[in-house]
Amino acid sequence: MRWWVNIILSVILIVLIIPTLIIKGFSSDEAGKGSISGDDEHGDEISITRRMSEPDVLMYDHSAKKVVRLPIEEYVVGAVAAEMPASFELEALKAQAVAARTLAIKKMRAFGGRGCEKHPQADICSKFNHCQAWISEQQMKNNWKDNYEANYEKIKKAVDETAGYIITYNNKPIEVFYHSTSNGRTADSGEAFSTSLPYYGVVDSPGEEESPRYRQTFTFSNAEFVKIFKKRYPNSKLSSSNLASQIKIKSYTESGRVAEVEVGGITVKGTDFRFLYGLNSTDFKFRFEKDKIKIDTTGFGHGVGMSQVGANYMAKQGHTYIDILKHYYKGIEVDIYR
Ligand SMILES: [Zn+2]
Secondary structure: OHHHHHHHHHHHHHHHHHHHHHHHHHHHHHHEEEEEEEOOOOOOHHHHHHHHOOOOEEEEEEEOOOOEEEEHHHHHHHHHHHHHOOOHHHHHHHHHHHHHHHHHHHHHHHOOOOOOOOOOOOOOOOOOOOOHHHHHHHHHHHHHHHHHHHHHHHHHHHHOOOOOOOEEEEEEOOOOOEOOOOOOEOOOHHHOOOOOOOOOOOEEEEOOOOOOOOOEEEEHHHHHHHHHHHHHOOOOOOOOOOOOOOEEEEEOOOOOOEEEEOOOOOEEEHHHHHHOOOOOOEEEEEEOOEEEEEEEOOOOOEEEEEHHHHHHHHHHOOOOHHHHHHHHHHOEEEOOOO
């Protein structure tokens, strides 16, 4: 007479257990995509299993205008895609992947970092001139169109082949700076940011002359030049007649960039002058014409650390990503983060 009890119990078990298994299965699939936003309720449970091998980074995405949670290696793919042309050599992309990963690890609170100062909920933000540029797969598709798959695979390979590796100095992640194009030599960190760090210095960076941003000219009418200057320095006596007699480069840095320039009796740092006029770099020269001033720049960016164009040149010469990193960052190791 108890056979029906067994059947009822079996039915209850099937009804309760099978859906639970199905739900769990789908959840773990979702976790692999890593597109869970920071405030998602089930995000925490899912990421525990992933964190055992790979930590998550909380990133403020400027285009989505929200914080997203990403496994670190997936973050690095988006950062490399945003920061370096996919057409560059694989070893250059690998050097970029290690630099981008180092920058993220250094900022992550899970590793004792301070996070992004502008977005306190995030470890890092996706703005190139604040933390580090990053783009989503959708943005890659928009940018690359028919080349999307080939470019994505190439960048993914660069990230996979360096997975977990960062640049360390005294066993700690370094403060990473890199830039687009140098003027043939890199700048010391003290030149550009007034903080000297032992692993930065002036190193030769050959092979960059062909880069489109190696030399560029910025032209201003005399009146426009004066207007920009006076807006920032209202006490200046600068006048638009005979600018040549009122502008003088006073000193250069060790890497040949402008340290100080005197304009209308006011001494301005090369870095401040660069940002005031939106120049490519602090390696600049003046050409004075009748009613306009031409400023020729060499290189693109602050010049500190790895030059991306220089890294690509080194890769073309047969150097590995480790050679490249050890050339641009002195006394460092390329090591697994802990
Ligand atoms: Zn930021």
